[in-house]
Amino acid sequence: xxxxxxxxxxxxxxxxxxxxxxxxxxxxxxxxxxxxxxxxxxxxxxxxxxxxxxxxxxxxxxxxxxxxxxxxxxxxxxxxxxxxxxxxxxxxxxxxxxxxxxxxxxxxxxxxxxxxxxxxxxxxxxxxxxxxxxxxxxxxxxxxxxxxxxxxxxxxxxxxxxxxxxxxxxxxxxxxxxxxxxxxxxxxxxxxxxxxxxxxxxxxxxxxxxxxxxxxxxxxxxxxxxxxxxxxxxxxxxxxxxxxxxxxxxxxxxxxxxxxxxxxxxxxxxxxxxxxxxxxxxxxxxxxxxxxxxxxxxxxxxxxxxxxxxxxxxxxxxxxxxxxxxxxxxxxxxxxxxxxxxxxxxxxxxxxxxxxxxxxxxxxxxxxxxxxxxxxxxxxxxxxxxxxxxxxxxxxxxxxxxxxxxxxxxxxxxxxxxxxxxxxxxxxxxxxxxxxxxxxxxxxxxxxxxxxxxxxxxxxxxxxxxxxxxxxxxxxxxxxxxxxxxxxxxxxxxxxxxxxxxxxxxxxxxxxxxxxxxxxxxxxxxxxxxxxxxxxxxxxxxxxxxxxxxxxxxxxxxxxxxxxxxxxxxxxxxxxxxxxxxxxxxxxxxxxxxxxxxxxxxxxxxxxxxxxxxxxxxxxxxxxxxxxxxxxxxxxxxxxxxxxxxx
Ligand code: AHR
Numbered sequence: 001x002x003x004x005x006x007x008x009x010x011x012x013x014x015x016x017x018x019x020x021x022x023x024x025x026x027x028x029x030x031x032x033x034x035x036x037x038x039x040x041x042x043x044x045x046x047x048x049x050x051x052x053x054x055x056x057x058x059x060x061x062x063x064x065x066x067x068x069x070x071x072x073x074x075x076x077x078x079x080x081x082x083x084x085x086x087x088x089x090x091x092x093x094x095x096x097x098x099x100x101x102x103x104x105x106x107x108x109x110x111x112x113x114x115x116x117x118x119x120x121x122x123x124x125x126x127x128x129x130x131x132x133x134x135x136x137x138x139x140x141x142x143x144x145x146x147x148x149x150x151x152x153x154x155x156x157x158x159x160x161x162x163x164x165x166x167x168x169x170x171x172x173x174x175x176x177x178x179x180x181x182x183x184x185x186x187x188x189x190x191x192x193x194x195x196x197x198x199x200x201x202x203x204x205x206x207x208x209x210x211x212x213x214x215x216x217x218x219x220x221x222x223x224x225x226x227x228x229x230x231x232x233x234x235x236x237x238x239x240x241x242x243x244x245x246x247x248x249x250x251x252x253x254x255x256x257x258x259x260x261x262x263x264x265x266x267x268x269x270x271x272x273x274x275x276x277x278x279x280x281x282x283x284x285x286x287x288x289x290x291x292x293x294x295x296x297x298x299x300x301x302x303x304x305x306x307x308x309x310x311x312x313x314x315x316x317x318x319x320x321x322x323x324x325x326x327x328x329x330x331x332x333x334x335x336x337x338x339x340x341x342x343x344x345x346x347x348x349x350x351x352x353x354x355x356x357x358x359x360x361x362x363x364x365x366x367x368x369x370x371x372x373x374x375x376x377x378x379x380x381x382x383x384x385x386x387x388x389x390x391x392x393x394x395x396x397x398x399x400x401x402x403x404x405x406x407x408x409x410x411x412x413x414x415x416x417x418x419x420x421x422x423x424x425x426x427x428x429x430x431x432x433x434x435x436x437x438x439x440x441x442x443x444x445x446x447x448x449x450x451x452x453x454x455x456x457x458x459x460x461x462x463x464x465x466x467x468x469x470x471x472x473x474x475x476x477x478x479x480x481x482x483x484x485x486x487x488x489x490x491x492x493x494x495x496x497x498x499x500x501x502x503x504x505x506x507x508x509x510x511x512x513x514x515x516x517x518x519x520x521x522x523x524x525x526x527x528x529x530x531x532x533x534x535x536x537x538x539x540x541x542x543x544x545x546x547x548x549x550x551x552x553x554x555x556x557x558x559x560x561x562x563x564x565x566x567x568x569x570x571x572x573x574x575x576x577x578x579x580x581x582x583x584x585x586x587x588x589x590x591x592x593x594x595x596x597x598x599x600x601x602x603x604x605x606x607x608x609x610x611x612x613x614x615x616x617x618x619x620x621x622x623x624x625x626x627x628x629x630x631x632x633x634x635x636x637x638x639x640x641x642x643x644x645x646x647x
């Protein structure tokens with residue numbers, strides 16, 4: 001009895017303290033807003049890291065489908081019986097390896113088994129399209145048995161292909177699986193006596209994003225689409241630079257028929273000793289055409305990045321000089337023609353032949369990624385001159401290097417200003433303290449010259465670098481500063497985007513997946529809230545005459561949306577106690593009492609959405625009443641809130 005009355009008294013005392021607390025006053029100045037928010041401000045950055053493309057978004061289920069992994073034609077495959085690698089008379093010259101299967105008539109048979117990307121994920125009753133190229137070498141009947149084998153060793157789908165021609169021909173078969181299995185295998189068995197050649201063995205779920213052949217994994221593409229990204233930067237990152245120039249991302253290799261897109265090494269295969277991924281290659285099945293198509297699907301502006309003639313400086317000093325830079329510049333010019341040129345142009349024709357005669361409307365190009373030193377600005381200048389001479393409307397994105405501050409950062413910014421590029425890419429993978437202390441980072445940036453593209457950022461909480469709610473909260477706080485300075489920061493993209501739980505090299509990442517499931521991180525929800533409620537005009541908002549950048553743990557920004565007639569307040573409380581906030585809204589000419597909504601993202605600081613617990617961190621919505629004069633609201637401790645008030 002005694003204990004419970006003490007508890008009640010304590011509770012009443014705390015409630016009294018909380019309610020009697022003097023509210024924190026925040027004033028929305030509501031002057032004529034001068035700063036507009038770019039309509040494409042919040043976007044996505046795709047890099048083929050962590051199996052993001054092959055084994056991830058790209059829905060191909062067969063690894064090393066063309067037997068062209070450099071020096072390892074059998075990687076991903078197990079063979080039995082008599083199986084030989086050959087190249088003579090190959091149907092796809094840029095992927096020259098194929099297999100010859102010979103069954104001398106032994107009962108043990110001859111065949112190959114593909115392990116997929118850390119297994120092949122299949123779903124009960126779902127359909128899968130298997131295709132392969134084959135030619136008969138021996139006379140008589142040639143039959144291939146095709147099977148999906150579950151992790152338990154059961155045959156869960158089967159079919160048969162009769163190879164009828166001695167010329168290379170594409171054969172297709174549809175599977176329906178009897179069971180769900182995240183780690184199945186594909187077996188192709190030559191059941192008749194004799195010889196056959198096989199090449200480009202591919203299997204896709206029938207149900208891809210928008211039902212496309214050579215399509216994307218539906219849940220992963222949907223997770224991107226649901227963000228409503230305004231801009232889409234691709235294909236990387238370090239991936240565009242390569243571990244050396246030979247293995248840089250070359251967009252021309254990523255277009256045209258998929259069978260003939262040459263396999264390339266992945267930049268992330270051996271980079272981290274603790275996360276070696278020797279089976280990481282790029283099939284380029286997800287290539288530049290597909291990237292542009294995804295941009296169109298999402299309503300996002302395409303922001304392709306090309307090599308500036310310098311390989312990844314974290315790995316090598318390899319770089320071209322003098323006239324050797326010309327082909328790199330030509331690649332950039334041709335890319336613009338591929339995206340925007342008429343169907344009568346060389347590269348516009350390639351786009352049209354791939355099924356998209358209309359231009360993609362590309363506006364931006366990134367030259368180089370995290371470059372530093374004196375060569376980069378020189379290279380960039382040469383690109384800029386050539387691009388502007390032919391395509392003056394294209395906006396060029398330069399770089400401030402890999403770090404958010406320091407000597408190189410200052411030097412490169414100086415050079416970017418001299419060149420007057422439209423945007424400068426800034427990257428910051430930093431700890432929570434940095435994110436919170438930098439909410440005012442852009443308040444004093446120069447309003448003249450290049451704008452900022454926050455092209456890669458994520459809050460890294462040591463030691464595990466989880467996609468914890470705390471990391472997302474710090475990003476939300478930081479983003480209030482980006483929104484407040486929307487005249488300086490025109491684009492922002494979190495990084496990286498995807499990670500396979502069994503094949504990652506880097507974390508945190510925005511969306512995690514295995515072969516069948518995916519999960520949106522707390523960080524994804526922050527991005528979504530910003531991208532869904534960007535507003536169109538920034539309002540000045542002050543606490544005691546200052547920008548709201550962490551005083552008493554509060555971070556805030558306000559924007560009006562002139563199209564939706566809304567006032568959108570983003571407010572983060574990083575403090576351990578609830579805060580009563582009195583917003584002075586200064587709205588004029590409105591009915592007295594209005595309804596709005598409050599969307600709150602709140603969870604334990606260490607909470608993280610996982611495949612097994614995907615909705616631990618997710619927003620909740622409630623109604624709020626506000627008045628033309630103001631809004632009195634209580635903001636939960638350690639929470640991110642978006643208040644959407646209809647005007
Ligand atoms: O996003 C991962 C990597 O981080 C990018 O490739 C690179 O630009 C940065 O160093």
